[in-house]
Amino acid sequence: MNIKIDRMNLDDLKSIKDILSLEFDDFWNYNILKDELESKNSKYIVVKDIESNDEIVGFAGIKIFIDEADIMNIVVKKGYRNKGIGSLLLENLLLLCNKSNLKSLSLEVNEKNIPAINLYKKFGFKNISIRKNYYKDENGIIMKKVLV
Numbered sequence: 001m002n003i004k005i006d007r008m009n010l011d012d013l014k015s016i017k018d019i020l021s022l023e024f025d026d027f028w029n030y031n032i033l034k035d036e037l038e039s040k041n042s043k044y045i046v047v048k049d050i051e052s053n054d055e056i057v058g059f060a061g062i063k064i065f066i067d068e069a070d071i072m073n074i075v076v077k078k079g080y081r082n083k084g085i086g087s088l089l090l091e092n093l094l095l096l097c098n099k100s101n102l103k104s105l106s107l108e109v110n111e112k113n114i115p116a117i118n119l120y121k122k123f124g125f126k127n128i129s130i131r132k133n134y135y136k137d138e139n140g141i142i143m144k145k146v147l148v
C-alpha cells in the first residue's frame with residue numbers, strides 16, 4: 001500500500017461527505033465534523049491512498065483542553081482495516097500531542113468495540129473508568145495515556 005498522511009481540511013471532509021456513514025461506520029455526521037475542523041482547539045489528520053487517486057481511507061482527530069487532549073474520533077474505511085492504518089493515525093495523533101507538549105491523551109470507547117480497545121492498548125492506553133450504560137445498555141470505557 002502506498003499511503004500518505006496529511007492535516008485534514010474542509011475539502012477532504014467534503015470529499016467523503018456522502019460515504020461517511022456507509023464506508024466509515026455510523027460515525028459523526030458531516031456538520032459535526034465540519035464544526036470540529038473549524039474549531040481552533042481541534043487537530044485532524046487524514047490518510048490518503050496514493051494508488052487510488054488520493055482517496056481518503058482514514059481520519060482521526062483530537063481536541064485540546066489546555067494541556068490535555070481527547071481523541072474525538074479515529075476511523076478507517078471499511079476494506080482498509082487491519083492493515084496498520086489505525087496504528088498510523090494513532091501514532092500521528094501522539095506526535096501532534098508531543099509537539100504541543102500535552103500531558104495526556106484520553107478517549108472514550110464502547111466496551112464492545114474490541115478492535116478499537118486493542119488498538120489503544122497496543123499504544124499503552126490504560127483503562128481509567130467506566131461510563132455505565134453510555135451506549136444504551138452498553139458501557140463506555142475511558143482510557144488514557146500519560147505522555148510526560
Ligand SMILES: CC(C)(COP(=O)(O)OP(=O)(O)OC[C@H]1O[C@@H](n2cnc3c(N)ncnc32)[C@H](O)[C@@H]1OP(=O)(O)O)[C@@H](O)C(=O)NCCC(=O)NCCS
Pocket residue numbers: 024025073074075076077080081082083084085086087088108109110113114115116118119120122
Ligand atoms: C478501530 C479501527 C480504527 C482500527 O483501525 P485498523 O486500521 O484496522 O487498525 P490496525 O490495522 O492499525 O490494527 C491495530 C491494532 O488494532 C487491533 N485490531 C484491529 N482490528 C482488530 C480486530 N478486527 N479484532 C481485534 N483487534 C483488532 C489489533 O490489536 C491491531 O494490532 P496488531 O495488528 O498488532 O494485532 C478500525 O477498526 C475502525 O475504523 N473501526 C470503526 C471506527 C471505530 O470504532 N473507531 C474507534 C472509536 S472509539
